[in-house]
Amino acid sequence: MLNTRTADIEQQASTGSLPGWDDVDALVSATYDRLRDDRDGTVADYIPKLAAAEPDQFGIAVADVAGGTHDVGDAWAPFTIQSISKAFVYALVAEVLGHEVVGERIGVNNTGLPFDSVVAIELNDGHPMNPMVNAGAIATTALLPGASPDEKWSRLVAALSAFAGHRLSIDEQVYASESASNDRNRALGQLLRSYGRLDADPAETVDLYTRQCALLVSAHDLAVMGATLADGGVNPVSGEQVVSPEVCRDTLAVLAASGLYEHSGEWLFEIGVPGKSGVSGGIVAIAPGKGAIGAFSPRLDEAGNSVRGQRAAAQLSRALGLNVFASRSAAAASGARI
Ligand code: GLU
Numbered sequence: 001m002l003n004t005r006t007a008d009i010e011q012q013a014s015t016g017s018l019p020g021w022d023d024v025d026a027l028v029s030a031t032y033d034r035l036r037d038d039r040d041g042t043v044a045d046y047i048p049k050l051a052a053a054e055p056d057q058f059g060i061a062v063a064d065v066a067g068g069t070h071d072v073g074d075a076w077a078p079f080t081i082q083s084i085s086k087a088f089v090y091a092l093v094a095e096v097l098g099h100e101v102v103g104e105r106i107g108v109n110n111t112g113l114p115f116d117s118v119v120a121i122e123l124n125d126g127h128p129m130n131p132m133v134n135a136g137a138i139a140t141t142a143l144l145p146g147a148s149p150d151e152k153w154s155r156l157v158a159a160l161s162a163f164a165g166h167r168l169s170i171d172e173q174v175y176a177s178e179s180a181s182n183d184r185n186r187a188l189g190q191l192l193r194s195y196g197r198l199d200a201d202p203a204e205t206v207d208l209y210t211r212q213c214a215l216l217v218s219a220h221d222l223a224v225m226g227a228t229l230a231d232g233g234v235n236p237v238s239g240e241q242v243v244s245p246e247v248c249r250d251t252l253a254v255l256a257a258s259g260l261y262e263h264s265g266e267w268l269f270e271i272g273v274p275g276k277s278g279v280s281g282g283i284v285a286i287a288p289g290k291g292a293i294g295a296f297s298p299r300l301d302e303a304g305n306s307v308r309g310q311r312a313a314a315q316l317s318r319a320l321g322l323n324v325f326a327s328r329s330a331a332a333a334s335g336a337r338i
Contacts, residue, residue: 004314012321041299041307049177082278126195226292272323
C-alpha cells in the first residue's frame, strides 16, 4: 500500500470550491517543504534516455478554474509527458468520435495488469479495454482524425498545446531513444491488428504514440491541462474551449478507473480524485469543478508512478478538500440538530 504520509494532515471535506488563493499558496509551499528531502523510488531506465533524468528534481503546481496558478520548486522544469498524454489524446479522440464509439471500440475498464501487458489483450479477445495503458492508448491514437500521420500529428499537437495554453515541442532525444527500444509497443500494435482492432497501420500508429509520449511539459503545464478537464473543457488561463464538458466527464471517469496503472484503486482510496501518471515522473490530479495539481519527481514505484508526486497529491488532496468521497453531514455543518 502506498505510504502517502498524510496521517497528521486533517482531511477536509469536499465542498464546491478551493480554499482562498493565499491558503492554497501556503499549502502548496508547505507540501513542497515536507517532501523536499523524500528520496524514495527509482528512476525509470527501460527507455535509455529517461535513465539520465535528474532524480532530485521536484516541482508542484496547482491551477484553479478561475485561472489562478501556484508554482513551487521545479514547477517549470521540462520533462516528457509519457503516459499522461494518453488522457489528453483520449479526450481529443472522444471529442471527434463521441461517447458511444470510443466507449465501445476502446473500452473503459481497468485491466488490472501492467501498462505494457500483452496478456491483457489475449485475455480480452484483442479488445484493448483500457485507454490508459499502452495497448488501449495505441488503439486510441489510431483513431485520431487525419488522412496521413502528419495530419494526425498536427491535430494531436494542436490539441495538447491548447490544453497547456502554449505550443508544446518534442524532446527529439527521448523520441529517438524510445523509438530504438520500443519493440514491445510495436508488438502490442501488431497484436491489436491481428485481432482486427486496429484499422490504421500499426508501425505508423506506434510511431505517433511514441512521439506523443515525447512531448515536453512541466508540472505547471500539467496543472493547467488538468484544470481544463476540471473546468468543462475551457482552459482557465487562456479561456479557450478545448473539448466539451461531456468529454471532460468521460475522460475523468476513465482516469478514476485506470489513471494510475494497476494501483488505480489505491490512488482513489488515498487521494480520491481522477489522476494520471507517466514514467518520466509526472502526475496530474484533477478535482472536477475546482482545479488540478501537477507534480514532477522522477523516482517511481514498481508500477511506474512517481512516489513523491503521489505523496504531494495525497497531502494536497487532504488539505485542500479535493477528495470527492469526503463529505460532512450537511446538518452538522449548518449547526442543525440530528
Ligand atoms: N512511452 C512509454 C511507453 O510506452 C509510456 C509509458 C508510461 O508512461 O506509462 O512505454
